[in-house]
Amino acid sequence: RIRLRNDGPGVGRNVRISVSASDPSVTVVAGLVHHAVWPSGEARNSDGLLIDIAPRAVAGVVEVTVRVSVDAAGPWTFVIEIPIVVPAVEFALRSAWVFDPAPGGNKNGIADAGESVFPRVRLRNEGSGNAADVRVVLSSPDPDIAIVAGTVSHASWAASSAGNNEGFFVAVAPGALSHEVRLTVHVAARSGGPWEFEIALPV
Numbered sequence: 001r002i003r004l005r006n007d008g009p010g011v012g013r014n015v016r017i018s019v020s021a022s023d024p025s026v027t028v029v030a031g032l033v034h035h036a037v038w039p040s041g042e043a044r045n046s047d048g049l050l051i052d053i054a055p056r057a058v059a060g061v062v063e064v065t066v067r068v069s070v071d072a073a074g075p076w077t078f079v080i081e082i083p084i085v086v087p088a089v090e091f092a093l094r095s096a097w098v099f100d101p102a103p104g105g106n107k108n109g110i111a112d113a114g115e116s117v118f119p120r121v122r123l124r125n126e127g128s129g130n131a132a133d134v135r136v137v138l139s140s141p142d143p144d145i146a147i148v149a150g151t152v153s154h155a156s157w158a159a160s161s162a163g164n165n166e167g168f169f170v171a172v173a174p175g176a177l178s179h180e181v182r183l184t185v186h187v188a189a190r191s192g193g194p195w196e197f198e199i200a201l202p203v
Contacts, residue, residue: 087129
């Protein structure tokens with residue numbers, strides 16, 4: 001909304017109000033409003049202007065230039081600032097477990113020595129904003145664990161939704177003794193984080 005006042009003594013005729021922006025995250029969809037007559041001393045809103053903010057825009061402030069032209073007067077130029085707010089993204093760990101199907105595993109939900117297993121990590125986006133470019137990485141310093149596939153990516157993750165991260169693949173050393181392996185889940189998104197969670201993998 002652009003509100004202007006004719007502070008001059010004369011009547012404005014053929015008043016044209018346009019907006020433009022140089023920021024690549026802003027697209028002007030409808031950038032011109034016309035008023036045939038604008039009386040002296042009158043303030044008006046210029047409804048009908050429309051700009052589009054790109055989905056991948058980052059939080060901050062963009063400048064929009066407003067130009068006003070009138071027959072036999074002006075032009076005038078004003079710069080306004082429009083804040084861009086990115087809804088919050090916040091990931092939380094919901095659960096983790098072991099999937100060990102045959103032929104590499106014995107389906108008992110435990111990472112046995114010499115077995116290949118698929119850790120499952122369930123996360124939830126607790127925030128109000130949709131997450132984009134989500135990357136989940138699994139790591140562990142334990143010498144009895146070899147992380148064969150440790151990265152799962154998601155192009156998008158809706159707000160208030162939970163999902164499993166399937167794709168992790170871990171090999172347990174044949175000589176591993178019974179113990180609890182600590183794994184770190186690293187989560188990053190384009191509009192938030194990073195986050196880290198600790199999970200236990202029983203061997």
